[in-house]
Amino acid sequence: MPRLLILSRDAEDYRKILASADLPDLIIENSPSKDCEIIFGAPSMIPGVLNDLPNLRWVQSMWAGVEPLLIPSLRKDYVLTNARGVFGGLMSEYVIGYLLAHERKVFSRRQAQLSKTWDKTLTGTLHGKTIGLLGVGSIGEEVASAAKFFGMNVRGFTRSSETSPDVDRYYHHGQLSEFATGLDYLVSILPDTKETHKIVNTEVLKTLPSHAIFINVGRGTSLDEAALVDALNQNRIAGAVLDVFEQEPLPPNHPFWDAKNLIMTFHTSAPSFPEDIAKIFIENYRLYLAGKALKYQVDFEKGY
């Protein structure tokens, strides 16, 4: 009878969903115990209990990003699986939503309304624009698909994979400058790894056209934040939309709060809805019981 520990601020929701799923043989523990072999949790809450679970065999992360579990001093003698397949649609909504807010002048027209002005300023369109995706994994593929639906040209920058039929052209290591040249929108969906550290730097931002918009829905570490502040305040790019930051919550004195044409959304682009995340656990639990390979395994070396 496998024993499971749930670690989440929504633990009660998860417990109810799993109970109603009537999973065979599963015992849900209330606190860490030496017999626990499975954790289903938010990565930030897991490091503190890792040493209390000598029989741990499998951790199912409730998030896509698992950085808290990659810290060198932590044990890695278990199978780590993350949440995939549920964030792509939410991320696509976010990216398309904010690109449309930009093209359709949603904020300036709202201001016009508040000042009772009939504002006929011409709007732009996504159709025919060029979007560059930094990182095209399972989430990036869905963003590419949405971009293609709206008639955009789609470029992808990846380490090596070229899996999306919606990417018109792929770029790899050494081609970052070529990739960024002429983009209308640059979108980072990169995980936090050594290779992605501050990959969006002064040089990349200088390569972008002055009308370009940068969106970060990956991880804050992939951006050189000071470089972005300069690029925005000097009007070298037209704007940025950031959902993730090096330090979260953003410190009160951070220059982002006063940067020009910057929109921030506080790590809300792709919330983990318990109904969606529980489905992933349930699917993997059935594989676990059957002794089969689990889905969405994370490579501790790569970090994703």
Added chain:
Amino acid sequence: MPRLLILSRDAEDYRKILASADLPDLIIENSPSKDCEIIFGAPSMIPGVLNDLPNLRWVQSMWAGVEPLLIPSLRKDYVLTNARGVFGGLMSEYVIGYLLAHERKVFSRRQAQLSKTWDKTLTGTLHGKTIGLLGVGSIGEEVASAAKFFGMNVRGFTRSSETSPDVDRYYHHGQLSEFATGLDYLVSILPDTKETHKIVNTEVLKTLPSHAIFINVGRGTSLDEAALVDALNQNRIAGAVLDVFEQEPLPPNHPFWDAKNLIMTFHTSAPSFPEDIAKIFIENYRLYLAGKALKYQVDFEKGY
């Protein structure tokens, strides 16, 4: 040699595009003359010259809506064609853009940023929501397609046609209340006709759930404006996004300016870009020269 009169605030742009298209036999006139047989223009500018063109045979409207030409006292002894196929993508961007602005709390999160607040309020999603389209012609079909792309359930209300594969269920005359029941979003794309006059009235608004959003990208006449003001100010629906109005520009004392949860965009949802509209004229001009039936003919009786 057919003589053409162009009537538009962008007449110079259109003249250049047509000149570079090198159309056979076409003479572009600078002012109305009795030999003119074609008008390519904005409908609002056409009634004033109709009586000066005894040889008029064809009018190509630059807009989708042709209400100014339907006035009973005006002559209707010519072929009227309108602009189609170019607004669907723009309208889809508008509808999806404002639905995402609502679900993603774009305005309230912007306010949070301005007050330097880390706002983790949970966002919603389009996925699984139900949208009802009042009118599913060539524009409505593209909105239906975009709604389906984002995983919505799609209802369509039409006079009789059932042409879109993206509409899950069609409703017709007598089924308006059933159509509106349980909708998350109600979107009107209706033209201005007798049948559509104030079709969105108190009863329809009362049928909608209190969390519903109403969007009007069709014509202002299809809405009972006073009924909407009441519904909004009494929180009977959660909000509205209006691009069109009974009177445009909206009078300064109109109650819409102070209505709750109302967003207005001043008839900008689907601008007529000359490059797109000129293509329609060019295609039809070649048919005209060849003596073939023109595309996108308007039925003066139906009004579209």
